[in-house]
Amino acid sequence: MGSESKQAKEPAKIPSLASGIIDSHSHVMKEYFGEEQDEIIERAFAENLQAMVNPAVTVDGMAELFDLAARYPKIHIAIGQHPHEAKDWDEAMAQRLEAVLERPQVVAVGECGLDYYYNNSLRDQQLLAFGAQIDLAVKYDKPIIVHCRDAWDDAFELLSSRGRGKLRGVFHCFTGGPEQLPAVNDLDFYVSFSGILTYSSAKEIQAAAPLVPENRLLVETDCPFLSPQKVRGKRNEPAFVWFTAEKLAALRGLELQELAPRLVANTKELFRLA
Ligand SMILES: [Zn+2]
Ligand SMILES: [Zn+2]
Numbered sequence: 200m201g202s203e204s205k206q207a208k209e210p211a212k213i214p215s216l217a218s219g220i221i222d223s224h225s226h227v228m229k230e231y232f233g234e235e236q237d238e239i240i241e242r243a244f245a246e247n248l249q250a251m252v253n254p255a256v257t258v259d260g261m262a263e264l265f266d267l268a269a270r271y272p273k274i275h276i277a278i279g280q281h282p283h284e285a286k287d288w289d290e291a292m293a294q295r296l297e298a299v300l301e302r303p304q305v306v307a308v309g310e311c312g313l314d315y316y317y318n319n320s321l322r323d324q325q326l327l328a329f330g331a332q333i334d335l336a337v338k339y340d341k342p343i344i345v346h347c348r349d350a351w352d353d354a355f356e357l358l359s360s361r362g363r364g365k366l367r368g369v370f371h372c373f374t375g376g377p378e379q380l381p382a383v384n385d386l387d388f389y390v391s392f393s394g395i396l397t398y399s400s401a402k403e404i405q406a407a408a409p410l411v412p413e414n415r416l417l418v419e420t421d422c423p424f425l426s427p428q429k430v431r432g433k434r435n436e437p438a439f440v441w442f443t444a445e446k447l448a449a450l451r452g453l454e455l456q457e458l459a460p461r462l463v464a465n466t467k468e469l470f471r472l473a
Contacts (some may be wrong), residue, residue, distance in 0.1 A: 201464070211429035213247040213438055214445045220459050221466040222437040223391050224310070224344065224371045224419035227262060227274070231434070236247035240271060249273065249463060250472055250473040251437050254310040254344050254371075256281040258296045259352025270306040275470060277307035277344050280328050285320035288328035293335070300339040305471040308336040310371060313357075315346040326353065333361045336368070340471050343368035351375060355382045360460060362386075369469060374420045376403030380410055383401040389469050391417035394427035397446045403450045408450040416458075417466055 222243065232239050243251065253268075254277035255261055267470065278299055280288055293385040299305055313325050320328075336343040337416070345368055356368065359382075369389035383390060386445040389412045395401050397398045422435035428441035441455075448458040 204230060209395050211442070213246050213441050213453060215438070215441045216456055217247060218456065218457055218460050219247045219249040219463055220418070220440055221249050221368065221472075222420050222422075222440040222465055223417040223466050223470075224393075225253055225422045225437045225440075226256070226264050227251070227253060227267070227422065227437065232241070232436075239303070239436045239438075240274070244273065246438040246441065248437055248440070250275060250466075250468070252277060252344075252470060254307065254308060254462060255279055256310065257284050257287070258292050260289075261299065265302075265304060268333055275472060276304050277309045278305055279307075279311040279332055279344065281307040281310055282312050282314040282325045282329065283317060283325040283409055285328035288324065288331065293331050297301055297335055297339075298333070300303040300335060300341060305341070306472065307342045307344050307368075308332050308339075310346045311343065312346035313354050314346060314348040315351035315353075322353075325350075326329035326357065329354075330357055330361060333357060333366065337362055337366050342366075345370050346372070348374060349465040351379055351382070356390075358386055367469060369417060371419060372425070373407070374404060376407050377410055378403075380407055384412065384415075387415075389415045389417050391419045391464065392443055393419050393421045394425040394431075394439070396443055396450075397428040398431075400429075405450055409452070413461060414465060414468075416447070416462060418462055 250273045252275045258280050261278050268276050369391050371391045372393040373390045420440045427433040448455045
């Protein structure tokens with residue numbers, strides 16, 4: 200007893216299953232993982248990730264994403280301009296984005312959207328950049344990866360007026376609650392849950408989890424941020440998506456082995472992955 204209690208706590212075991220899963224939103228960039236980048240990616244595949252989708256946060260950072268996709272066929276990418284960076288959006292940037300949207304590695308437009316919590320760009324700049332990216336997603340028939348924080352009314356308004364009925368997409372790292380789901384369902388959008396779902400403080404998000412239609416559910420890490428509760432304090436990585444899937448299954452009264460194949464199928468359908 201004495202010697203055991205002195206040992207470091209065992210790291211939480213990743214509840215991975217052979218049937219596989221997909222991290223629908225991660226940022227496995229050098230900026231965050233440095234020399235460990237390849238190791239982190241290999242670990243994800245060793246934990247049975249079938250694929251991952253890595254969205255850009257800036258259009259001008261796309262080169263590193265194309266390089267990643269070239270090195271790893273199971274890494275799919277999205278190109279877009281994050282609302283924090285909307286201040287840099289202009290017509291020339293729209294053209295640089297448009298020029299790559301038909302490349303096969305690019306499975307979506309994003310991430311883009313509205314963030315009125317941090318307000319790193321002015322509201323008008325955010326609306327302009329988001330609206331333009333909605334138009335491009337419609338034009339090229341690509342799904343859109345939406346980042347929405349404290350901006351639900353504007354996001355629903357813009358997505359409905361410019362994309363309703365002709366645009367597919369996902370609210371990534373969903374931070375809403377049951378109140379937002381009717382509008383999400385009206386757009387027929389997907390809802391992606393991140394590690395926040397596993398935090399005991401996330402009552403509204405947890406209340407929404409059982410209410411999302413089964414064919415519109417996704418999971419993600421948004422790594423390196425938002426590590427799930429069981430590995431909280433550690434840098435997040437794609438392999439940890441299993442912890443969020445495990446929590447989502449519990450909240451929906453399912454076994455993980457029942458839910459995981461559904462999540463894979465949904466992610467493939469949204470992003471048209473092979
Ligand atoms: Zn985001
Ligand atoms: Zn992100």
